[in-house]
Amino acid sequence: MKILAISGSLRKDSYNTALLKAMKALAPEHIEITLFDELGQIPLFNPDIDPNIIALKNRLAEADGLFLSSPEYARGISGVLKNALNWLVSGEEFVDMPVAIFNISQRASHALDSLHVCLEIS
Numbered sequence: 001m002k003i004l005a006i007s008g009s010l011r012k013d014s015y016n017t018a019l020l021k022a023m024k025a026l027a028p029e030h031i032e033i034t035l036f037d038e039l040g041q042i043p044l045f046n047p048d049i050d051p052n053i054i055a056l057k058n059r060l061a062e063a064d065g066l067f068l069s070s071p072e073y074a075r076g077i078s079g080v081l082k083n084a085l086n087w088l089v090s091g092e093e094f095v096d097m098p099v100a101i102f103n104i105s106q107r108a109s110h111a112l113d114s115l116h117v118c119l120e121i122s
């Protein structure tokens with residue numbers, strides 16, 4: 001099983017990235033977790049641009065599942081992660097894809113709710 005893991009933080013010492021790295025290190029042999037580390041290079045979302053230029057779409061198409069771990073900034077998910085999701089949500093790659101969402105902070109209260117709404121997880 002191939003899992004694509006995206007941290008919503010660009011910070012070098014990010015706790016959310018550390019969580020995904022730990023999951024990768026601890027995953028059983030049959031689960032391959034790949035961290036996507038080009039979130040900061042994705043262009044700002046613009047519906048006028050063909051979404052097929054976004055390499056992340058291909059990476060998602062090759063995956064069986066998606067892990068998202070986002071910091072909470074100003075009571076929402078990080079802007080870079082929201083930007084990536086704006087590119088992805090209209091694509092076929094996302095249909096019926098199992099997604100697990102994480103946030104490392106005990107005091108954060110909105111990031112996961114925001115991800116739920118964005119991904120329409122009920």
Ligand SMILES: Cc1cc2nc3c(=O)[nH]c(=O)nc-3n(C[C@H](O)[C@H](O)[C@H](O)COP(=O)(O)O)c2cc1C
Pocket residue numbers: 009010011013014015016017070071072073074075076105107108109
């Ligand atoms: C500008 C700014 C805004 C933040 N806003 C929130 C917030 O609304 N709620 C919260 O729980 N934490 C907030 N934080 C704390 C971050 O979520 C926290 O530092 C987190 O560890 C960042 O994720 P990372 O370690 O993966 O980079 C904020 C931090 C910064 C710098």
